Amino acid sequence: MKSNLITEDKQKSKLEKAFEILKTMASKPSGLIGLTIVLFHVVLALISPYIAPYDYKAISPNTMLLAPSVEHWFGTDSLGRDVFTRTILGGRTALTVTFFGSLIALLWGGLLGIFCGLVGGKIDDVVMRVVDAFLSIPWILAMLLIVSLLGTSTEVLIPALGFFYGKGIVRVARAATHDVIAKDFIVSAKARGHSNMSIIWNEIIPNVRDAILVEGAMRWSWMLLGFSSLSFLGFGVSPPTPDWGLMISNARGLMSFAYWSVIAPIVGLSSLIIGINLTADAFAKALGIDRSTKAPV
Amino acid sequence: MNEIIESVKNLSIGFNSQKGKQISILRNVSTNIKKGETVGIVGESGSGKSTLALAMMGYIKQGLFPLKGECLFKSEDLLKMSSRKLEKIRGRKIAMIPQNAGQALTPNLKIGYQIDEALRLHTDLNKTDRNKKISELLNKVRLPSPETMAFRYPHELSGGQQQRVAVAMALAGKPDLLLLDEPTTGLDVTTQAHVLELLRFIAKDTGTSMIYVSHDLGAIAQVSDRIVVMYAGEIVLEGPARKILKEPIHPYTYGLLKSIPKLSLAGLPASMPGSQPQPGSVNKGCSFYDRCNLATDHCKKNSPELEQIKELDTNVRCFNHKELINQNNNLQTSITKKSNNSEAIEVLKLKDVSISYAKQKFFDQLLNKISDQNPTVKDINIDIKKGETIALVGESGSGKSTILKSIAGLLKTKDGQIKFENDRILSSDLKMRNPNDLRAIQLIFQNPDESLNPNHTVEQILSQPLKLYFNLSGAELKKNIIDLLKKVRLGEFYMSRYPRQLSGGEKQRVAVARAFAAKPDIILCDEVTSALDVSVQAAVLNLLQQLKEDLGTTYVFVSHDLAVVRAISDRVAVLYQGRLCEIGPSQNVYKFPSHPYTEVLLGAVLEPDPDIKPKLVAEDIVEEKPPEKGCPFQGRCPRKIGDICNSEVPPWQIGENGNAIRCHINIEELESLQQ
Numbered sequence: 001m002k003s004n005l006i007t008e009d010k011q012k013s014k015l016e017k018a019f020e021i022l023k024t025m026a027s028k029p030s031g032l033i034g035l036t037i038v039l040f041h042v043v044l045a046l047i048s049p050y051i052a053p054y055d056y057k058a059i060s061p062n063t064m065l066l067a068p069s070v071e072h073w074f075g076t077d078s079l080g081r082d083v084f085t086r087t088i089l090g091g092r093t094a095l096t097v098t099f100f101g102s103l104i105a106l107l108w109g110g111l112l113g114i115f116c117g118l119v120g121g122k123i124d125d126v127v128m129r130v131v132d133a134f135l136s137i138p139w140i141l142a143m144l145l146i147v148s149l150l151g152t153s154t155e156v157l158i159p160a161l162g163f164f165y166g167k168g169i170v171r172v173a174r175a176a177t178h179d180v181i182a183k184d185f186i187v188s189a190k191a192r193g194h195s196n197m198s199i200i201w202n203e204i205i206p207n208v209r210d211a212i213l214v215e216g217a218m219r220w221s222w223m224l225l226g227f228s229s230l231s232f233l234g235f236g237v238s239p240p241t242p243d244w245g246l247m248i249s250n251a252r253g254l255m256s257f258a259y260w261s262v263i264a265p266i267v268g269l270s271s272l273i274i275g276i277n278l279t280a281d282a283f284a285k286a287l288g289i290d291r292s293t294k295a296p297v
Numbered sequence: 298m299n300e301i302i303e304s305v306k307n308l309s310i311g312f313n314s315q316k317g318k319q320i321s322i323l324r325n326v327s328t329n330i331k332k333g334e335t336v337g338i339v340g341e342s343g344s345g346k347s348t349l350a351l352a353m354m355g356y357i358k359q360g361l362f363p364l365k366g367e368c369l370f371k372s373e374d375l376l377k378m379s380s381r382k383l384e385k386i387r388g389r390k391i392a393m394i395p396q397n398a399g400q401a402l403t404p405n406l407k408i409g410y411q412i413d414e415a416l417r418l419h420t421d422l423n424k425t426d427r428n429k430k431i432s433e434l435l436n437k438v439r440l441p442s443p444e445t446m447a448f449r450y451p452h453e454l455s456g457g458q459q460q461r462v463a464v465a466m467a468l469a470g471k472p473d474l475l476l477l478d479e480p481t482t483g484l485d486v487t488t489q490a491h492v493l494e495l496l497r498f499i500a501k502d503t504g505t506s507m508i509y510v511s512h513d514l515g516a517i518a519q520v521s522d523r524i525v526v527m528y529a530g531e532i533v534l535e536g537p538a539r540k541i542l543k544e545p546i547h548p549y550t551y552g553l554l555k556s557i558p559k560l561s562l563a564g565l566p567a568s569m570p571g572s573q574p575q576p577g578s579v580n581k582g583c584s585f586y587d588r589c590n591l592a593t594d595h596c597k598k599n600s601p602e603l604e605q606i607k608e609l610d611t612n613v614r615c616f617n618h619k620e621l622i623n624q625n626n627n628l629q630t631s632i633t634k635k636s637n638n639s640e641a642i643e644v645l646k647l648k649d650v651s652i653s654y655a656k657q658k659f660f661d662q663l664l665n666k667i668s669d670q671n672p673t674v675k676d677i678n679i680d681i682k683k684g685e686t687i688a689l690v691g692e693s694g695s696g697k698s699t700i701l702k703s704i705a706g707l708l709k710t711k712d713g714q715i716k717f718e719n720d721r722i723l724s725s726d727l728k729m730r731n732p733n734d735l736r737a738i739q740l741i742f743q744n745p746d747e748s749l750n751p752n753h754t755v756e757q758i759l760s761q762p763l764k765l766y767f768n769l770s771g772a773e774l775k776k777n778i779i780d781l782l783k784k785v786r787l788g789e790f791y792m793s794r795y796p797r798q799l800s801g802g803e804k805q806r807v808a809v810a811r812a813f814a815a816k817p818d819i820i821l822c823d824e825v826t827s828a829l830d831v832s833v834q835a836a837v838l839n840l841l842q843q844l845k846e847d848l849g850t851t852y853v854f855v856s857h858d859l860a861v862v863r864a865i866s867d868r869v870a871v872l873y874q875g876r877l878c879e880i881g882p883s884q885n886v887y888k889f890p891s892h893p894y895t896e897v898l899l900g901a902v903l904e905p906d907p908d909i910k911p912k913l914v915a916e917d918i919v920e921e922k923p924p925e926k927g928c929p930f931q932g933r934c935p936r937k938i939g940d941i942c943n944s945e946v947p948p949w950q951i952g953e954n955g956n957a958i959r960c961h962i963n964i965e966e967l968e969s970l971q972q
Contacts (some may be wrong), residue, residue: 184748190727191705192762192815193735202761206752 024286025279031286034278041272045092054082056089057240065258075260077251087264089242091272097154097161097237098223104162105169105223106216112166113173114200114208117181124174131170139164140229147235157236161227165219172215176208210287217280221273228269244269302473302506303330303353303391308366310348310357311576320577321364322348324530327603330474335500335507337521337538339514341573341830342801345530350476350510352376354391355383370474389419392467396479398459402451408435408462409447412469419470434465439495455918457488464495468503475500475507481516485692486857490901490911493519512830514557515903518542519911526550529574529584532603536611539907543628546611546618548589554628556835558864560902561909563884564631565842565864568835572800583615591617631864634842644851645681645704645819646720649713650674652696652703652875671925672711674699674875681819686845686852688866688883690859690898694920696875697855701821704853705740706730718818736766739812743824745804749796755782755807756792762814781810785840802833806840813844822854826861838865859902863887871895873930874923881956891967892958893936928961936962936970 025031060080068075074083112131116124143160150156180186181204189199230236231245239246244265251261305328311321323345330336330353340346351358352368355375367374370386378386387393395401402411409431416427435443438461451459460480467475477496481489497520500507511517517524517538524541526534526549534547545551552569559566571588583589583596596616603614615621653672674696681687689697702708704715706727715723717734724730739762742748749758759778763769769777779789785806796804805825812820822841826834842865845852856862862869863883870880871894879892890896893914900912914935923929927943934942941961951957952964960967 184742184744185750187707188740188742188748188811189761191707191735191738191740192765193727193730193732194761194765202753203750207750 021286025282028282030278031282034275034282037271037275038279041091041095041275044088045095048088048092052085052089054085056081056085056242065254065261068260074264075258077261078254083261083264086242086247087268090244090247090265091268093237093241093243094224094227094272097157098220098227100158101161101165101223102216102220104159105166105219106212108162109166109169110173110212113170114177114204116170117174117177118200128174131167135167139226143230144235152235152238154237157227161223165223165226168219169212169215173208173212176211177204180204180207214280214284214287217276217283221276221280224273224276300332301329302332303368303370304328305353306367306369308352308368309364310352310361311364312361314577318577319364322361322530322576326532328525328532328535330506330508332506333504334522335509335520337517337524338508338510338527339512339517339524340527341512341832343573344527346510346527347478349527350478350508353508354387354393354476388415388472389470390472391474391476392470392472393476393478394463394467394480397483398463399451399456401463402459404451407447408449408451412466415466415469434468437468438465456484457492460484460492461495464499468499472505475505477507477509479511482511482513486859487692487897487901489516490903490913493903494913496520513903514542514554514905518905518907519903530576531584531614532612533585533614534611536609540609540611542905542907544622546609546621547613547615548591548621549585551621553832554905556832557905558860559904560860560863560887560899561904562629562631563863564633565839566631566835568839569832572802572833591620593617632839641682641684643680644683644718646716647677647679647713648716650677650700650703650710650715651712652699652708653711671923672875677713677877679870679880681851681853683851684849685867686854686865687868687870688854688856688862689870689872690856690862691872692857694874695872697872698823699875701823701853701855705738705821732766736815737818738821739815739817740821740823741808741812741825744828745801745808746796748808749804751796754792755794758807759811759814762811766815781814784813784844785810801829802836805829805837809840817850819851819853822852824856827856827858834861841865859898871898874920876923876929877959878930879956879958881954885954885956889954889956889968890971891952891956891964892960893934894930896971897935938962
């Protein structure tokens with residue numbers, strides 16, 4: 001990158017570096033839009049319990065399927081619950097579950113990938129084939145099995161989602177490690193007699209970190225979609241917890257005459273997914289990992 | 298003969314920086330290519346030579362665009378031409394030979410098919426005529442058995458053969474102009490000499506004009522009639538080859554020629570300070586100002602124009618070129634180096650070392666049976682004295698880097714021992730070596746881009762060995778890092794920089810500093826200057842020599858570049874296919890090369906002097922594997938005497954000059970044969 005040629009003598013702290021990456025991300029319109037959407041959702045998720053106008057589980061036969069009005073901004077659903085309240089609280093569930101899910105996915109996927117890339121040989125072969133075997137199972141079927149055995153609480157959903165979405169990260173982490181492992185600076189560290197742990201920590205992780213983080217951000221948006229699909233099918237969080245997938249599932253039959261109860265969660269879900277995707281792309285570009293490089297000719 | 302076929306007029310090419318500024322890579326370049334003439338474009342990396350050459354066939358890399366000027370090919374501007382029209386010209390009128398033919402050829406198509414494709418596109422011949430033409434072309438580029446060659450795939454050919462195929466493809470359309478972008482850079486010395494000889498022959502035979510782009514003045518000197526020297530996107534000197542190489546009247550060209558190590562000269566080449574400015578950083582004044590020793594205040598404020606000097610037929614961009622005319626007679630000088638190996642003790646001994654890449658089969662391992670009878674490296678015996686620089690030379694595949702890796706403990710030896718200090722055997726397993734031995738032997742790699750962690754600052758890079766071996770921390774660590782940087786002539790402010798913010802030479806200096814941080818006894822240098830520009834290479838060589846004289850370090854120096862080895866080494870070991878051929882003091886090996894392989898190697902070296910032509914004594918075949926029996930060089934030896942060479946490994950002979958060789962022919966006879 002041409003901009004890197006400009007030398008800066010000041011040593012930067014980690015925080016300043018993070019801020020600079022954010023600045024680069026926000027310098028392009030797509031990154032700015034993505035960041036704004038994600039920020040909006042996060043803030044909303046944080047403050048939603050305090051600003052929600054109604055109780056999310058308060059059922060009332062008097063307020064069934066009311067159209068949007070001053071009292072009920074987004075109308076009410078078939079059980080008379082306020083759609084606005086449920087939509088802003090639903091984001092909270094989705095973000096919490098998928099954020100921790102992605103974290104778990106990143107951790108186990110990243111570590112296993114780096115391990116496989118490092119040891120190579122037979123162990124790598126066996127582990128990767130097992131990962132492939134898991135990849136070949138339709139994840140939704142496996143999730144159904146887990147959920148029906150262990151229940152649908154978030155304590156089950158987070159690790160289960162984290163497990164299934166970590167498989168892809170294993171591949172990325174392994175490939176990134178493979179790229180780095182043949183480089184001379186690793187050979188040089190080996191020849192100096194550094195311990196394996198010190199080589200992994202000092203030489204390898206800083207060089208694969210970016211690729212893994214970007215992949216993790218991408219997986220996050222997919223996981224969001226996956227989580228909502230589960231709820232939609234009735235295998236995600238259980239009612240009456242407010243959740244977008246669940247809301248869409250409940251209200252879809254009424255779409256022809258009470259469209260409001262389904263539009264709000266759909267907009268919430270899709271905007272968050274688009275936001276995360278745009279942010280992940282901008283993040284990748286800011287780190288210099290361009291996912292859409294053009295052919296040279 | 299004087300018809301101009303392509304002329305470049307005031308061409309500037311540039312890009313838009315991220316801050317929206319226009320930055321030019323080529324600035325106001327004008328030159329003419331005459332019919333039948335070979336023009337060499339020479340310059341360091343980043344000088345814009347490839348951009349200029351590509352523009353001459355109407356191609357501009359993505360992200361770049363022409364700012365002004367034109368490229369006239371037969372009075373038509375290539376840069377304004379439609380792509381349909383350009384298609385008609387490329388291949389038929391202007392053809393290109395790429396740097397790396399191995400990557401330019403389609404791997405899943407046969408050679409014959411690929412040449413046929415070029416013929417189909419650029420000629421009107423029918424099928425039978427084309428087939429005839431294919432073998433004619435393969436014959437012309439001197440490929441062995443053209444009939445069967447056409448049915449081979451690119452990966453079945455050696456690098457030199459692939460390059461020949463690329464030449465054949467370029468010739469298919471009978472072009473008027475051939476563009477060669479570093480066509481021999483990736484090849485071995487002997488192959489390079491052969492390919493250049495072929496190119497020269499083709500230029501003469503077909504009357505094609507050629508543009509030869511290279512950083513290597515040696516190669517340029519062999520083929521060019523006229524030379525264009527580029528610096529920071531400008532032509533700084535242009536004129537007849539002989540004049541430019543013998544009496545350069547531009548200080549950059551003069552410095553460049555002085556910084557090239559030459560076979561005919563012992564001692565280190567003089568280095569040029571500094572490095573080429575980044576594009577866009579020169580606003581006013583001469584772009585060579587800060588590296589020039591003739592520079593005056595006038596040069597700082599005014600940019601020189603290209604001035605025509607009629608009597609020399611030369612164009613030069615310098616205010617003070619007249620001063621250089623008197624200086625030129627000392628082009629043949631070098632810095633003499635101190636040699637300090639008078640009766641020194643031996644620090645490292647390689648005894649009967651063999652190294653094999655073949656995996657041992659499980660049962661053989663159990664029975665302790667040696668399965669590989671023909672290992673990559675075999676029977677290496679070298680004693681390395683304290684404070685000397687011993688060089689291992691040979692072509693690619695000669696096992697020189699393999700030996701280096703096994704000394705460093707990165708590769709296990711199959712047989713033999715490596716003894717360090719007082720005949721203590723070093724384990725061939727890195728993990729079994731004690732920390733002090735690990736500290737005592739350090740490595741410097743070829744490519745500093747790969748040997749420095751891109752995510753670490755210079756401070757972090759240098760602190761690693763200091764922390765590991767000496768447990769330094771805090772202020773003491775910092776002081777040591779500053780000392781190290783000073784040793785390699787870098788300022789304190791480099792500490793917070795990342796490798797990507799440094800130039801190639803600066804990166805290699807950091808790598809050198811890292812090796813010296815361990816206070817080692819032996820430093821293993823693996824092609825340390827191959828990735829650097831010539832002027833930077835000279836500086837790094839001088840630095841290594843200076844550090845050695847100050848600290849008494851021993852170097853094991855691996856290189857394919859015989860002139861570099863000549864400049865730095867005290868003793869040379871010549872390797873072929875993992876076997877030692879000749880070993881001796883370097884002034885003797887270079888003066889009286891006794892072993893036929895040494896003779897072949899030295900003969901193929903290209904000197905930046907049009908009067909010294911390479912001697913091509915052996916065929917340039919590439920052998921995949923060393924022969925099972927007999928002399929390793931039997932397949933290519935120009936002095937082979939018969940069956941004995943095929944059946945018996947030749948014995949060691951020691952000549953009166955102190956060279957030891959392995960050959961069946963008597964050493965005195967060999968020496969007299971070569972006179």
